[in-house]
Amino acid sequence: MADKPEKTPAKRQEIVKAEPIHALSPFEEMDRMFDAFLRRGWMRPWRMDWPGIAEVELRMPKVDVIERDTEIVIKAEVPGIDKKDIDVQVTEGAVTIKGSTKHEEKEEKGDFYRCEITRGDFSRTVALPAEVDGSKAKAAFKDGMLELTLPKVEASKRHRVKVD
Numbered sequence: 001m002a003d004k005p006e007k008t009p010a011k012r013q014e015i016v017k018a019e020p021i022h023a024l025s026p027f028e029e030m031d032r033m034f035d036a037f038l039r040r041g042w043m044r045p046w047r048m049d050w051p052g053i054a055e056v057e058l059r060m061p062k063v064d065v066i067e068r069d070t071e072i073v074i075k076a077e078v079p080g081i082d083k084k085d086i087d088v089q090v091t092e093g094a095v096t097i098k099g100s101t102k103h104e105e106k107e108e109k110g111d112f113y114r115c116e117i118t119r120g121d122f123s124r125t126v127a128l129p130a131e132v133d134g135s136k137a138k139a140a141f142k143d144g145m146l147e148l149t150l151p152k153v154e155a156s157k158r159h160r161v162k163v164d
Contacts, residue, residue: 031127060124061097061146067129072150074126079144086146090134095148096125 066073076097078086087098100121132150140147 060122061099063097063124063126065126065129070152072128072130072132072152074146074148074150076124076146076148077144078141078146081144083141086141088137088139088146088148090132090137090150093131094125094127095150096123097146098123 061076061078063077064073064075066075074095078097078099080101081099085099085101089096089098098121101119128150131153133153134150136151138149140149
């Protein structure tokens with residue numbers, strides 16, 4: 001019999017999310033890594049020791065921050081919140097979204113089999129990727145989604161100065 005070359009199993013290639021290569025400043029890179037770290041639920045190991053942390057995470061609204069040419073748009077999930085119970089503040093470099101759900105009368109009939117609905121206050125501060133004009137900000141609220149549109153401050157135009 002002729003020797004047949006052994007077939008080596010093909011290595012499985014993992015699919016990895018491609019990230020665009022940018023010339024990020026060290027601070028931007030650190031911000032990105034910190035945000036990714038928090039999204040993975042870094043407090044998960046301590047939940048057994050500190051049950052209240054799960055409630056804090058549940059009440060903190062999830063957000064999308066979109067930078068466009070002339071504006072920044074922030075979309076926040078705030079289900080179960082009335083429009084009148086939401087407070088938005090634009091400060092230098094950040095937006096803070098606060099709100100609360102009302103504490104309802106406790107159900108006295110029967111024993112709770114499961115009790116997962118959280119009530120109370122929440123607050124989320126989001127850093128902005130560019131300077132905005134807070135006085136021209138607009139907010140829309142529909143079906144538990146808050147959408148903020150924040151116009152960017154126009155960058156001053158550069159001009160050459162002739163040296164005599």
